[in-house]
């Protein structure tokens with residue numbers, strides 16, 4: 425019998441269905457040989473160990489959303505749209521010996537952002553009955569197609585690593601806590617997504633990231649071609665592993681890191 429509870433997106437009480445990150449529509453690595461080839465294609469980049477030798481694990485599964493949210497807000501066409509840029513990237517790294525500095529990705533920014541926020545909500549351990557402002561704004565965006573919260577940033581970047589990280593509702597800070605914001609992180613090969621809600625000061629954004637929120641605001645759900653940065657990649661543990669004056673505070677919301685064949689463990693940032 426299905427687990428009963430409160431849907432993490434719409435708040436309805438009833439049977440819960442499974443959500444999967446990465447979504448099953450997203451292509452994953454095909455084992456040792458392919459990883460070796462991608463490693464070769466990325467050779468010379470500033471981060472030493474792009475893709476390790478093992479295959480990406482099946483990912484993380486939660487039972488947190490109702491059938492309707494699963495079918496209508498995620499899954500089906502929505503996840504197919506979500507998978508488009510991912511699968512283009514996978515195809516690009518599969519077919520090339522050397523990766524270009526920029527790669528043209530074709531996708532619908534609003535659909536990709538809505539699906540990303542939906543999966544992030546499904547992974548969030550905070551039920552809708554707890555009225556946290558950032559989570560409420562994210563639900564409005566997914567459920568009622570409200571604009572993405574004006575003060576929020578949605579970042580997307582190339583993540584050529586098999587490290588899968590889900591960390592919900594933590595605080596990311598920079599510069600002796602002068603700048604900080606609420607953060608929701610979901611990343612898996614080959615893309616990372618970070619939602620940031622600045623609370624104080626200005627959060628500095630690395631040049632390698634694409635502002636998905638700005639693309640969605642400017643282009644809505646029309647197909648765009650975005651020159652996506654493949655070289656000068658972010659390090660594999662950004663942003664959950666802070667460096668310099670960055671810090672992260674998880675409170676009582678631990679994250680999940682899925683590493684190949686290592687199972688799940690609680691993230692200690």
Ligand SMILES: [Zn+2]
Pocket residue numbers: 431432433434435436489490491492493494
């Ligand atoms: Zn629901």
